[in-house]
Amino acid sequence: MLYLIGLGVWNEKDISLRGVEFCKQADSVYCELYTAHWGGDLEKLEKMIGKKIRKLKRKDVEEESGKLLEEAKKKDVVLLVPGDPLIATTHVHLILEAKKANIPVEIVHSSSIYTTVARTGLQIYKFGKTGTIITPRKGYDSKGFYEIIRDNLSKGMHTLLLLDRDMGTRKGLEILERIENRKRRKILKGRRIVLCSRLSSEHERIVYGRMEDLRGKDLPEPGVIIIPGKLHFLEKEFLETLG
Amino acid sequence: MLYLIGLGVWNEKDISLRGVEFCKQADSVYCELYTAHWGGDLEKLEKMIGKKIRKLKRKDVEEESGKLLEEAKKKDVVLLVPGDPLIATTHVHLILEAKKANIPVEIVHSSSIYTTVARTGLQIYKFGKTGTIITPRKGYDSKGFYEIIRDNLSKGMHTLLLLDRDMGTRKGLEILERIENRKRRKILKGRRIVLCSRLSSEHERIVYGRMEDLRGKDLPEPGVIIIPGKLHFLEKEFLETLG
Structure with missing residues (x-):
């Protein structure tokens, strides 16, 4: 049996009781920490579950998933994943293979x-x-997210923009502005947006302000940028408490 | 201090270790179970945290939140919430008041x-x-979700449709079909959709099929209906394994 268990959004205390229970019963416990940032301590987690956790690399999960599945045919194998286990396409693909x-x-x-x-x-x-x-x-079109923002804004929806690994909000905003400058439509100019860093951790920072005023703000990763759509007055009120 | 703690998606084992830790340290622990379905056992949870959990009604959280906040001024007060604590507007509003x-x-x-x-x-x-x-x-316009489906489909996006309390998928589909029949545009006719019931529990059911063929399928609550947008071939392949 293969268990895909989410570690949750920040550290080793964000796993669920069910997750810990399955880890304790498992024959082997692996983890991958490349699909999202994780701020936890693997040793503390090992103590909690009472066994060793082996860290897998991207190729172990993607190209060489056969090994993992082969073991899961006979044993109870856990793969720990940062955040929720089904957010990354990789894991959905792994389930399909299983x-x-x-x-x-x-x-x-x-x-x-x-x-x-x-x-x-x-x-x-x-x-x-x-x-x-x-x-x-080179050769990689990374402009898709601009069309997503445009589509979402046209229907009043908010847009969550995830940032590439090792990308802080400053770099993210720079790329966003560069693409906006190349396009004819100026959908972001003057718009108030939200920068988030290390959400739900003790280092959390959330900043709300005009795109131009946030230029240069470099909140550490993992971070996201949010382009709000049509705001309800309560959403507006809440955002304004964030300063 | 006010702690808003998510119980997670199914039962008492879906709470995080952090959540349990805060409950153990708290002066009072309340819960509300009206914003979403919860399949857990409150007594088991009480044993785990070593204290009584008092169940609040809608009016205690919404109209009379003043009491809760008054107590949170002097003591550590936990409010347990089914699922994630910030999905329901009510709780975001409570934080704003706090x-x-x-x-x-x-x-x-x-x-x-x-x-x-x-x-x-x-x-x-x-x-x-x-x-x-x-x-x-009477007097309640519930057709907003049809426009949401139309907007999402026009951009290739999937639509998650939550169902009212005590509503199974049969009733949900009936309402959906009735509204479609009243409109001129037939966006759902012949479309393959997904019905989900009790996701992530041992009673989970997921069904994929043409809207007309699923008519009458009454999966128990809590359930959702999903209208898929443009499918990636892996999404299609996965859906087809669901039967």
């Missing part, structure tokens, strides 16, 4: 960036499609 | 319907605005 190989899968959910963004006071149900700001690379 | 009264607030996130819908294989980042199907009442 299904094809007739390996039962148990998924243990957890807190995720998709719910913690509500700490801004913005209502979750009003978010549209999510974008990701990617560091421009 | 902020105005200078009461520190700590929020402990948890799993939520917003992440568990990924059990369908549909990618979270492609969901647009969420709709809620409400039992039609």
Whole structure:
């Protein structure tokens, strides 16, 4: 059996009781920490569950998932994942492979960036499609998120923009402004946006302000940028308490 | 201090370790179980945290929140909430009130319907605005969700439709079909949709099929209906394994 267990949004205390229980019963416990940032302490977690946790690399989970699945055919294998286990496409793909190989899968959910963004006071149900700001690379079109913002704004929806690994909010804003400058439509100019850093941790920072005024603000990763759509007066009031 | 702690998506084992820790240290622990369905056992939870949990009614949290906040001025007060604590507007509003009264607030996130819908294989980042199907009442316009579906579909986004309390999928589909029949545009006719019931519990059911073929399927609450937008081939493949 394969267990995909979410570590939750910040550190080793964000895992659920169910998650800990399955880890204690498992034959092997692995973790991958590349699909999202995790601020926890693996040793503390090992003490809690009473066994060693082996850290997997991207290729172990993606290219060489066969090994993991082979083991799960005979044993109870846990893969710990930062945040909620089904946010990253990789894990959904892994489940599909397990299904094809007739390996039962148990998924243990957890807190995720998709719910913690509500700490801004913005209502979750009003978010549209999510974008990701990617560091421009040769041959890679990273402008998709600009179209997502435009589509969402046209329907009054908020947009959550995830940031590439090792990208702070300053770099994210720079890329955003550069793409806006290349386009004819100025949908972001003068708009008030939200920068978030390390949500739900003791280092959390949330800043609300005009895009131009936030230029240069470099909040540490993991961070996100939110482009609010049409605001309810309560959302507006909440955002304004953030300063 | 006021602690808003998520109970997570299904039962008493879905709370996080952090959540349990705060409950153990708190002076009083309350819960509300009206903003979402919760399949847990309150007595088991009481044993785990070693103290009594007092159940609050809607009016205690909404109209008479003053009492709760008054207590939180002097003591450590926990309010347990089904799912993630910030999904319901009510709780965001409560935090805003606490902020105005200078009461520190700590929020402990948890799993939520917003992440568990990924059990369908549909990618979270492609969901647009969420709709809620409400039992039609006099003077209450409940057609907003139809416009949400239309907007999301026009941009290829998936739509999550939450169902009113005590509403199974059969009733939800009936309302959906009735509204579609009244409109000129037939956006749902012949479309393949997803019905979900008790996601992430041992009673979970997920069904994928043409709207007309699912008519009459009455999966028990809590349930949701999902209208998929543009499908990636992996999403399609996953949905088709659901039968």
